[in-house]
Amino acid sequence: MSAGTTPLLVVEGLDAAYGRARVLFDVSLEIAAGEVVALMGRNGAGKSTTLKAVLGLVPAKARRLTFLDRSIAGLAPHRIARLGLGWVPEERRIFTELTVAENLEVGRRPAPDGRAPWTPERLFALFPNLAEMRGRRADAMSGGEQQMLAIARTLMGNPSLVLLDEPSEGLAPVIVEQMADAVRAMKQEGIAVLLSEQTAAFAAAVSDRAYGLARGEIRASGTLDAVSAALAV
Amino acid sequence: MDPAFLVIQGLNGLASASSLFLIASGLTLVFGVTRIVNFAHGSLTMLGAYAAALLAPLAMASLGKPLGFWTAIAVAAIAVGLLGVLIEIVLLRRIYRAPELFQLLATFALVLIIQDLVILTIGPQDVLGPRAPGLTGFVEIFGRRFPLYELFLIAVGPIVLGLLWLLLTRTRFGILVRAATQDREMVGALGVDQARLFTGTLFLGAFLAGLGGALQIPRAPANTEMDLALIAEAFVVTVIGGMGSVTGAFLAAILIGVLQAYGILIFPEITLVVVFLLMAIVLVVRPYGLLGKPEPIGAGPGAAFALTLRPWTGVENALAILGILALAAAPLLLDAYGVTVATEAVILALVAFSLHLIIGVGGLVSFGHAAWFGLGAYGAALAVKSLSIPMEAALALAPLVAGLGAALFGAFVVRLSGIYLAMLTLAVAQILYAVAFQWVEVTGGDNGIVGVWPADWASGRIVYFYLVLALAGAAILALRRIMYAPFGYALRAARDSALRAEAIGIAVRRTRWLAFALSGAAAGLAGGLWTFLKGAIDPTVLSIPVSVDALAMLLLGGAQTVIGPIVGAGLLHMMEDQTMPLTDYWRLVLGLVLLAIVLLAPRGVVGAIEALREARRDETRAAKGAPP
Ligand SMILES: Nc1ncnc2c1ncn2[C@@H]1O[C@H](COP(=O)(O)OP(=O)(O)O)[C@@H](O)[C@H]1O
Numbered sequence A: 001m002s003a004g005t006t007p008l009l010v011v012e013g014l015d016a017a018y019g020r021a022r023v024l025f026d027v028s029l030e031i032a033a034g035e036v037v038a039l040m041g042r043n044g045a046g047k048s049t050t051l052k053a054v055l056g057l058v059p060a061k062a063r064r065l066t067f068l069d070r071s072i073a074g075l076a077p078h079r080i081a082r083l084g085l086g087w088v089p090e091e092r093r094i095f096t097e098l099t100v101a102e103n104l105e106v107g108r109r110p111a112p113d114g115r116a117p118w119t120p121e122r123l124f125a126l127f128p129n130l131a132e133m134r135g136r137r138a139d140a141m142s143g144g145e146q147q148m149l150a151i152a153r154t155l156m157g158n159p160s161l162v163l164l165d166e167p168s169e170g171l172a173p174v175i176v177e178q179m180a181d182a183v184r185a186m187k188q189e190g191i192a193v194l195l196s197e198q199t200a201a202f203a204a205a206v207s208d209r210a211y212g213l214a215r216g217e218i219r220a221s222g223t224l225d226a227v228s229a230a231l232a233v
Numbered sequence B: 001m002d003p004a005f006l007v008i009q010g011l012n013g014l015a016s017a018s019s020l021f022l023i024a025s026g027l028t029l030v031f032g033v034t035r036i037v038n039f040a041h042g043s044l045t046m047l048g049a050y051a052a053a054l055l056a057p058l059a060m061a062s063l064g065k066p067l068g069f070w071t072a073i074a075v076a077a078i079a080v081g082l083l084g085v086l087i088e089i090v091l092l093r094r095i096y097r098a099p100e101l102f103q104l105l106a107t108f109a110l111v112l113i114i115q116d117l118v119i120l121t122i123g124p125q126d127v128l129g130p131r132a133p134g135l136t137g138f139v140e141i142f143g144r145r146f147p148l149y150e151l152f153l154i155a156v157g158p159i160v161l162g163l164l165w166l167l168l169t170r171t172r173f174g175i176l177v178r179a180a181t182q183d184r185e186m187v188g189a190l191g192v193d194q195a196r197l198f199t200g201t202l203f204l205g206a207f208l209a210g211l212g213g214a215l216q217i218p219r220a221p222a223n224t225e226m227d228l229a230l231i232a233e234a235f236v237v238t239v240i241g242g243m244g245s246v247t248g249a250f251l252a253a254i255l256i257g258v259l260q261a262y263g264i265l266i267f268p269e270i271t272l273v274v275v276f277l278l279m280a281i282v283l284v285v286r287p288y289g290l291l292g293k294p295e296p297i298g299a300g301p302g303a304a305f306a307l308t309l310r311p312w313t314g315v316e317n318a319l320a321i322l323g324i325l326a327l328a329a330a331p332l333l334l335d336a337y338g339v340t341v342a343t344e345a346v347i348l349a350l351v352a353f354s355l356h357l358i359i360g361v362g363g364l365v366s367f368g369h370a371a372w373f374g375l376g377a378y379g380a381a382l383a384v385k386s387l388s389i390p391m392e393a394a395l396a397l398a399p400l401v402a403g404l405g406a407a408l409f410g411a412f413v414v415r416l417s418g419i420y421l422a423m424l425t426l427a428v429a430q431i432l433y434a435v436a437f438q439w440v441e442v443t444g445g446d447n448g449i450v451g452v453w454p455a456d457w458a459s460g461r462i463v464y465f466y467l468v469l470a471l472a473g474a475a476i477l478a479l480r481r482i483m484y485a486p487f488g489y490a491l492r493a494a495r496d497s498a499l500r501a502e503a504i505g506i507a508v509r510r511t512r513w514l515a516f517a518l519s520g521a522a523a524g525l526a527g528g529l530w531t532f533l534k535g536a537i538d539p540t541v542l543s544i545p546v547s548v549d550a551l552a553m554l555l556l557g558g559a560q561t562v563i564g565p566i567v568g569a570g571l572l573h574m575m576e577d578q579t580m581p582l583t584d585y586w587r588l589v590l591g592l593v594l595l596a597i598v599l600l601a602p603r604g605v606v607g608a609i610e611a612l613r614e615a616r617r618d619e620t621r622a623a624k625g626a627p628p
């Protein structure tokens, strides 16, 4: 625990499977309020499955799965989300039939305990590109713009932890830089981020520490350099 | 032709289109969000009509004419909306993750239950509602009189479309509905309670259905046949418009309404054929409807229906031989009535088994198997009556006619996925039913065709039983051979993964099409045998209950096994034979049985026995310490 605060999310002994194929084996990790943690691993290591299992989107079992000291095991995904756990899927899953503003509306939830809620205006300040397209249908957007919209949509739920699945994947360097800014802005707002990444470049720019995942098992944890080194062998 | 008349006819079409749109828009909205095709949607419309027709006179007496009438319409629509909420909470919630065929059957069970409850509480007679106060007059259009109420209905369609558009784009609920139509899981992950969203959608959909029904009462009386007639039309509209698209439903409703209005001028007896032609053309040009998205909707009937083949054990072979021997000896053991029931059961076993080929082996959901059974039945009857050919030739003709019909229809639909196929097979059966009903000169209409008896040598009850046993038995054995043959293997491969099947060189579409035609031919033979057993037929051989009976047999016996459908046919027929004389409400009974199967025993009777055997085998293995 780098910040020494009480953990926000605690995952202990998480196993998950798709049908008969087991994918996660005894995965454990913790995230404290406000920290940015990278979950590193190659394609197929189980990063996305870990995030989905936390959110209750894939069947999983864990010895302990708590968020804000509350067990979230077996809870419906919308209940978990309402506790303040946001998720930005790898495929982004923008509602392409809806406009940008409508996408944000779907994500809107009241902010907990008197925090200033995210509004479209604040998000447009963070992602200026989106402001110009608010009335446009989301299927007319580029990949980078869709990624921004996906993050903005999740922030509209005023989460205290965002599970961010490979945000830099397939994006141009300029856009990646904007994503890094967005993650830093989230950190500044006190939002914790669990970031899944395949390569160290983006994670190095934003994360405080890291876990290393290979073949569904946590192989290393600590600084990003140490984790990258451990995964390379 | 008089141009004024053509204009009036077009206006009539637009008025029908409005009603059709109200019903179809609810169906398509509910489907978009819940991915359930609600068969009971037509029943909700029917209830709306009954409620309004019964309420309006009372309300008009106490509240005054105009206020009372419109209050009754609103109350009826809201009450039906609330019933939709109840249905969502009590039934749909349990089956969102079930295979689509189960969803269809469960909601169809509601159709049966609602129909009998209406007869039980209101009675079988039509209920005529009052005319709309202030809209009873006529306007003059090109010198012809046109009812004001029809003009009002023409306006209702676009008004409702506009209101729906506002609801869907300007309210949070509407935005969530559209988002969920695209990606329900993502909506849930963003913190939206799906259960509440689904309940709200069901209210909206059922409300629209109820409103559509309630607004009908000044035009036509509420009656117990509305539900299935409407649902078939609504299916066609939603499929042509594109599933989940409200605007598509509007366009399709107008197309169909207007085409039918002019179709009456061209083929006065068989207007529905025009609808079928339109559907065929649209599906060839745009397989996912006018405004639908080319997404794979529905993976197929689901594993519960997937036949798994294994060689029979010695015991099973012995049991099968015993079963055949018992059947062969049946006439010696049964009285005359018993022989007739046994003959019926054997014919129905062929119907169920032919359906098994496309559902269990092919993974193609058919909800209109009655079409091919009925085509065979009518083919045989017409051949004898109109062409005066002998029974033997008529029995050969029956599978030919039905097989050709299935091949023609199949050519348009086998490339579609589960739900579309289910809806269109139902629609084609309903269309054929309507043709048999309307085309009186040829089909005898409601009375059907009478006096179609077997040839002299086969006229004895027992001889005819053996004839049926031989022909149906041979057809079942032939189908069974096909299931085990390379063709059956190809069909199963396509069922399990169309992509992989294509990759190993299987022509998926052609294989499915052939199976569809073969299955239709076998059902047609059953239809022919049925005609000569009864000596007469009427449109009920083409009706939806026949299709559902076939599905129920498949389910009851268990579709994962080869023998299941045959066992199911025997069981269900015995059950119906026992309950029908005892109660007028056999639909209620069948509906409850269907619900019980879907919710409690999805693998059917034979499936349950198999599961028991597997469990026992696992136990012995575990006891021996062998790996599972
Ligand atoms: N829906 C699925 N069904 C079956 N297997 C899956 C599914 N999604 C992922 N997998 C498998 O689970 C493993 C982990 O996948 P994933 O969590 O997506 O890894 P990552 O996100 O690290 O690339 C992979 O072997 C992948 O093939």
Ligand SMILES: [Mg+2]
Pocket: A044, A047, A048, A049, A090, A165, A166
């Ligand atoms: Mg991934």
